[in-house]
Amino acid sequence: MNQRILHVLEFKKIIEQLNAQTASSLGKEKTAGLKPSSDIDQVRKWQMETDEAAQVLRLKGHVPLGGIFDIKPSLKRTTIGGVLSAMECLDIASTIYGGRQLKRFVEDMDEPEMPILREMITGIVPMKDLENDIRNCIDENGGVMDGASERLRSIRSKIRTYESRVRDKMDAFTKSKAKMLSDAIVTIRNERYVLPVKQEYRGSIGGIVHDQSSSGATLFIEPQTVVDLNNQLQESRVQEKNEVEKILKDLSETIAENHQTLYENVEVLGHIDFMFARAKLSKLMRASMPNMNNEGRIKMKQARHPLIPADEVVPNDIELGEDYSSIVITGPNTGGKTVALKLVGLFTLMAQSGLQVPALDGCELAVFDEVYADIGDEQSIEQSLSTFSSHMTNIVDILKQVDHNSLVLFDELGAGTDPQEGAALAMSILDEVVQRDARVIATTHYPELKAYGYNRPGVINASVEFDIQTLRPTYRLLIGVPGRSNAFEISRRLGLDEAVINSAKSHIGVDSQSVENMIASLEDSKREAEQDYNEAERLLQEAEDLRNELKVKWNQFEEQREKLYEKAEAKAEKAIRQAREEAESIVGEIRNMKSQAQMKEHEWIEARKMFEEAQPELAKKKQKSPAPKRDTQELNTGDEVKLLTLNQQGTIVDKTGKNEYQVQVGVMKVKAKRKELEFVKAKQPYKEKPMATVKGKSFHVKTELDLRGERYEDALNKLEKYIDDALLAGYPTVSIIHGKGTGALRTAVQNFAKNHRNISSHRAGGMNEGGSGVTVLELR
Known part of the structure; x- marks a missing residue:
């Protein structure tokens, strides 16, 4: 480029x-x-x-x-x-x-x-080793540390000693010779410690004069007594400098390696x-990655010019290179034609530079060998070129190089000369570029080009929408609709006399009026079609949401019904298992009893077979239908989801945009795209708790209750519950086994029987019923 x-x-x-x-x-x-x-x-x-x-x-x-x-x-x-x-x-x-x-x-x-x-x-x-070598020698401020070498540590120790001794001597001078000094301080000149001595006391303090003040009233003198110490100090500082240079040289050599x-x-x-x-x-x-192709195909959804502020830019849909290879945008100036033109060119340059473009996901852009553009007024005074000549110079250069893998952008093609000749040139230039199979977007305000797209294959007209009510452009690009002049409508709304407008219309040919009327009709039809499409899309989305919701609820209903079946069957199985165990126990006890009523073995086998045949046949479990796959479907408020980016579960709070949701994760709310969410389960509908049912006469309970080994209070509680169950089962007589023992439990059972309104009488058990270890109760 x-x-x-x-x-x-x-x-x-x-x-x-x-x-x-x-x-x-x-x-x-x-x-x-x-x-x-x-x-x-x-x-x-x-x-x-x-x-x-x-x-x-x-x-x-x-x-x-x-x-x-x-x-x-x-x-x-x-x-x-x-x-x-x-x-x-x-x-x-x-x-x-x-x-x-x-x-x-x-x-x-x-x-x-x-x-x-x-x-x-x-x-x-x-x-890591090289970094440590450097940091062990140099501090964060860029100074070489004492520990960089043993020699540097020793030298700096001597420097500090010499500085201390020099300062001590100089401080003694400031105290004893204070009246001879301009100021009782120690200062430095030429890297040596000196005193600010008044001019008149120059001879009183022997030493070397290193400097004087601008007025000459003060001399900066190094006393003779500290000259040797200062010399030693300077020598040590030279040694320090040499050692630092050696350390830096060693580091530089290591870095070079x-x-x-x-x-x-x-x-x-x-x-x-x-x-x-x-x-x-x-x-x-807020850009997205474009899908790149080398077939000259451009598809942009809700594309926004990146250099226009976000609160001012108007998104547009632009397609090129599939059904048509050229777009001719017509219409008046200041409507946004040039912005649309630059948008396509700038998006192409950004995409071919590895930059994402501000448009919706799924946009597609082509890789071109060259992008050519003739945009703006490039009048050159130096070359004595008019606007038209400047444009034509650029166009001539473009026509020399353009080929099938080029994107060509023409702004106000043919402008700057006679309208009739300019329109003819514009059509010829477009024909030439289209014939070379390049991708072309051109803007023009010539009415002759409004019919260009209808007469050429692979070319389509477009315009930028203009709101007659507000007298302002909306900057929306209308593909398939040529631009029309709004001069009469604008003039009427601004108050121009109707007679003047009608007179002006009479000067326009019938063909021009027909074209304008056709364009107006196309604009109205396109607007209505867009409204109908949006309404149909909304209704389709509502129907799809309702269908998904009904699917979810039906599956929830099936799942709940299956759970109830399973619960009932489990309860029945448990009751049958208990009955079988009790029956087996009774059979075993009776077999061990030696009495005249002993039955033959085959009779027991027959009775057991009849018992098993009497078991109810449980319903077969239904095959569970697979849960609806929701990974690609719409999510509903209340659905539980997994946020893949955080690996956390949350709940859908609201839908904030197309394929975007607000999710409650713990105490925070986050926004996420649909592809970042994994459906877990749907919102559970509210369920009323079923009322408890009363057990009927089919409720299974033994005709005897064994209280042996029970504590006093526990025994009475069990007895009270057992009597209620026996009454529900419809038993006329029951036996309470309490054993003989001390007789306390027997007395408690008999006292209970006397005071219970549903027990008509009680007696001790007979010889074959357990004797005094059993109390038989007659129930009402």
């Missing part, structure tokens, strides 16, 4: 926004060199990188890219024997640390779908910074 196209379509403003999202000078360097690519494989790779980085930002919210510097100039200096400063060494250590932090951040991510980022970080070598690895680290870090800068810009623009 040539620089003129990038300037005309304002691509540099996008680069400026992208540059603001970088975290380091490495990223800024990559951003400054960004240009669209015509290699579809390269473009798709860039788009995948941006999308992967956008996923990381969506899941993690940030990426650690701090503390990274462009250390390439420093590395280059080390390779030619240069010695780095302490701050340069510190920047290298910081960059090593930043790279290691980023590598750990990516490795600790649970999401496996990060193939590009994971492959990139394999090229980052941690280099690792310069190739460091350089590769920096290249990876710069690319990752650039990659996440694109993702941050995408988030800022």
Whole structure:
């Protein structure tokens, strides 16, 4: 892409926004060199990188890219024997640390779908030892520390000793010679400690004069008694400087040995910074990844110009390259034609640069070899070119190069000359470009081109909507409807006399009036069709929601009914099992009894068979119908879902947009796309608790109650409940086994029988009934 196209379509403003999202000078360097690519494989790779980085930002919210510097100039200096400063060494250590932090951040991510980022970080070598070597020598402020070497520690210790001794002597002077000093302080001149002595006392304090004040009234004198100490101090400082240089030289040599690895680290870090800068810009623009093709196909839904403020921009749907390869936008000026033209061109440049575009998900853009544009008034005084000549110069250059894999944008084609000749030229130029199978979008205000789209295959008319009521453009692009002049309508609403308007209409040919009427009819029909379509879509959505809701409720009903069946069958099975166990117990007891009433074995077998045949046949369990798959269906308020990005369960609170929901997760509410939600179960309808049923006579209870071994109070509670059950079962007589023992339990049972209104009498058991260990109760 040539620089003129990038300037005309304002691509540099996008680069400026992208540059603001970088975290380091490495990223800024990559951003400054960004240009669209015509290699579809390269473009798709860039788009995948941006999308992967956008996923990381969506899941993690940030990426650690701090503390990274462009250390390439420093590395280059080390390779030619240069010695780095302490701050340069510190920047290298910081960059090593930043790279290691980023590598750990990516490795600790649970999401496996990060193939590009994971492959990139394999090229980052941690280099912990080199970082430690630098940080052990240089502090956070860029100073070489005492511990960098034993010699430096010793030298600095001597410096501190000499400084202390010099100061002590100088302080003694300030106290004893205070009247000779301009100020009782110790100061420094030429890196030596001196005293500010008054001019008249110059001879009273012997020493070396290093400086004087601007007025000459004060001399800065180094007393003779501290000259030797100052000399020793200066000598130690020279030794310190030499030792620091030696330490920095050793570090620089170590860095030089690792310069190739460091350089590769920096290249990876710069690319990752650039990659996440694109993702941050995408988030800022609320953009999405376009699907790229090399077939010249463009499909954009709710596309917004990225350089127009969000509260002012009007989204538009634009398609090109499938049913038609050219769009001719007609209509009056200031309606938004040029904005629509630039929108398509700028989206193409952004997509071919690996940037996402501000449009709905699923948009499609093509990779072109070249984008050509003739936009705006480029009149040149220096070349003595008129507006028309300037446009024609550009158009001639375009026609020399355009081919089937080009996108051509013409703004006000044929303008700046005689309208009739300009319209004829415009149609011829369009014919030429269309014939070469290029993708073309052209704007014009010539009425002759309104019928152009109807007479040429692969060409369609379009216009920008104008609201007659408010006398303002709506900036909505209407594909398939040519623009019409609204001069008469605007004049009428502004108060122009009707007679003047009618007179003006009489000067217009019948054909022009027919075309205007046809366009007005098309606009009305398109508007009504859009309203009908939106209403039909709304009704279809409501019907689909109702259908899904009925499906859910029917499945809930089936599931609840099945649970009730299972519960009833389980209860019946339990009762039958208890009855069988009691029967087996009774049979066993009777078999062991030696009495004259003993039955034969085959009679017991027959009785047992009759008992088993008397068991009710339980209903077979119904096969559960599979739960409705809801992963691709609409979710309803109250449905329980799993938020995949947080791995947490929540409840649908509200639907906030198409395929977007508000989910209550614990104490917080979050917004999520449908694809980020996994259906768990539908909202449970309110169920009334069934009323308790009274057990009838079929309720199973024995004709005897054994209270032996029970405590007094427990025995009475069991007895009271047993009598109620026996009455419900309809037994006339029951036996209470209490044993002989002390007789306390027998007395309690008999007293209970006397006071119970449903017990008519009681007696001790007979010889064959258990004797005095049993009390027989007659029930009413």
